[in-house]
Each structure stands twice: as C-alpha cells, then as structure tokens.
Amino acid sequence: MGHLYALDFDGVLCDSCGESSLSAVKAAKIRWPQLFDQVDTAMEGWIVDQMHILRPVVETGYENLLLVRLLVEMRIPSIQKSSVAVGLTVERILENWSSIKPVIMEEWGEERGALVDLFGKVRDEWMEKDLSGWIGANRFYPGIADALRFSSSTLYIVTTKQGRFADALLRELAGITIPPDRIYGLGTGPKVEVLKQLQAKPEHAGLTLHFVEDRLATLKNVIKEPALDKWNLYLGRWGYNTGGERAEAQTIPRIQLLELSDFSKKLK
Numbered sequence: 440m441g442h443l444y445a446l447d448f449d450g451v452l453c454d455s456c457g458e459s460s461l462s463a464v465k466a467a468k469i470r471w472p473q474l475f476d477q478v479d480t481a482m483e484g485w486i487v488d489q490m491h492i493l494r495p496v497v498e499t500g501y502e503n504l505l506l507v508r509l510l511v512e513m514r515i516p517s518i519q520k521s522s523v524a525v526g527l528t529v530e531r532i533l534e535n536w537s538s539i540k541p542v543i544m545e546e547w548g549e550e551r552g553a554l555v556d557l558f559g560k561v562r563d564e565w566m567e568k569d570l571s572g573w574i575g576a577n578r579f580y581p582g583i584a585d586a587l588r589f590s591s592s593t594l595y596i597v598t599t600k601q602g603r604f605a606d607a608l609l610r611e612l613a614g615i616t617i618p619p620d621r622i623y624g625l626g627t628g629p630k631v632e633v634l635k636q637l638q639a640k641p642e643h644a645g646l647t648l649h650f651v652e653d654r655l656a657t658l659k660n661v662i663k664e665p666a667l668d669k670w671n672l673y674l675g676r677w678g679y680n681t682g683g684e685r686a687e688a689q690t691i692p693r694i695q696l697l698e699l700s701d702f703s704k705k706l707k
C-alpha cells in the first residue's frame with residue numbers, strides 16, 4: 440500500500456509572491472491606466488512589500504489585481520472610487536478580505552472572468568518576452584525540488600493557478616516534469632471536487648490520502664465534506680498563512696501543522 444499526495448502549488452511548493460505581485464502591477468497598469476499613471480517606481484516597491492503581507496488572503500491570482508488597486512486607493516485618497524478604501528489599513532484587509540472583495544468588485548464595475556483573463560494574458564506576455572526574468576521572480580522552497588524528484592508516492596498538483604504556469608515552473612526551476620493529467624489547475628473545479636475525483640479513481644484504491652495546503656479556509660472546506668473523511672490534512676507553516684490562522688489550525692484535530700523539513704522527508 441502506498442501514499443497519494445495532493446499538493447497545493449503556491450505557498451507549498453513554490454514561493455510565487457514576487458512574481459504574482461509584479462504581474463498584478465503590470466496588469467493593473469493596463470486595466471486602470473489613469474489610476475496607475477500616478478504610480479512611480481518607489482510606490483511600486485511599496486505595493487510589492489505590502490503584497491507580501493497580504494498574500495495569505497489571495498485564493499486566486501486575479502485577486503492580486505484588486506489588492507494592488509486597493510493599495511493605490513489607500514495611498515492616494517484623491518483617486519478613491521471605493522467606499523471601503525477610506526481609512527483602510529493592511530491589517531483590516533487581512534482580517535476582512537472576503538467581505539471587502541465583493542464591495543470593490545461592485546463599486547469598480549469589475550467582473551471576475553475578465554480579470555482572470557487579463558492576469559493570465561499579462562503573465563503569458565511576460566513569459567514570452569522575458570522567460571528567465573519571469574521564472575526568476577519565483578522560487579521553490581528549499582528541499583522541495585529533490586523531495587518531488589525522489590518521491591515514491593503518487594503525486595498530484597491541485598492548484599488555483601493555471602496549469603500551464605505550474606508546469607513551466609516545475610520544469611524550468613525544479614527540473615521536474617509532472618504529466619498534465621497529474622496537474623489540476625484553474626478551471627478544473629473546486630479543490631474539494633478534485634479530491635473527490637482523485638479518491639474515486641480505481642487505480643488509487645488502497646492508497647493513503649494526504650492533502651497539503653497553506654490556506655486554512657481550503658482545509659476547512661474539506662472538513663465540511665463527509666465524503667472526504669479519509670484524507671489526512673496538513674497546513675504548511677512555511678506558506679501563505681497568518682499566525683492567527685496557524686493558531687486556529689492547532690485547535691482543529693483533523694489538521695496537522697507541518698514544518699517544511701518534515702514535509703520534504705514525508706514526500707521522499
């Protein structure tokens with residue numbers, strides 16, 4: 440009997456915060472040129488720094504675009520178009536992102552699909568024009584590449600990133616090719632549904648199931664599904680989660696908190 444690992448990508452295998460923040464600034468300049476005309480290099484640096492703090496709230500890439508614009512509105516009150524930007528702080532965004540997001544989408548007249556497409560397009564263009572620069576804005580966490588390479592477990596990537604980006608980073612940064620049918624990317628459905636599909640595959644019968652995530656909310660969604668009771672759940676401490684989330688995870692018996700070095704050993 441072996442082990443099956445379903446692995447989140449960003450914040451578990453790969454630290455992509457630098458890349459996603461810079462992609463978001465590029466995309467925001469295209470989507471809202473008048474607002475971002477006023478953003479100089481110094482302010483861009485400030486935005487990227489704040490995005491490292493805010494990264495735990497991002498579930499899907501396009502939200503980076505919303506956060507980048509919100510930061511600009513917080514910094515330059517004269518361009519505020521959103522009622523929630525007034526007096527807003529980074530700490531309040533961390534605590535209330537799920538309620539802020541629908542308000543700004545509505546007030547800015549934005550639509551998820553268009554922002555997802557734009558964010559993907561900007562990344563594609565960056566990759567096309569400057570592949571080494573794009574790849575260099577990402578890094579795999581220490582020990583991950585070898586752990587994946589030498590793992591004797593059945594590995595799947597379950598990510599909200601577009602599959603082709605995960606594939607490119609695995610190949611170029613980690614030197615690993617994972618077959619496309621082992622990468623469930625953006626558009627393959629919610630993670631709980633992917634886990635149900637994985638456990639239902641006849642070839643996985645008898646395998647011990649493990650799901651490694653850095654987002655507490657995603658693990659809590661799994662716990663809500665009785666059909667997924669057999670999955671061992673792990674929150675990676677090294678990823679994009681806050682101290683408050685790690686403390687909460689410690690009170691949930693189903694969830695094991697995992698250190699990076701223990702994760703690498705488990706995978707091998």
Ligand SMILES: [Mg+2]
Binds near residue numbers: 450
């Ligand atoms: Mg993640």
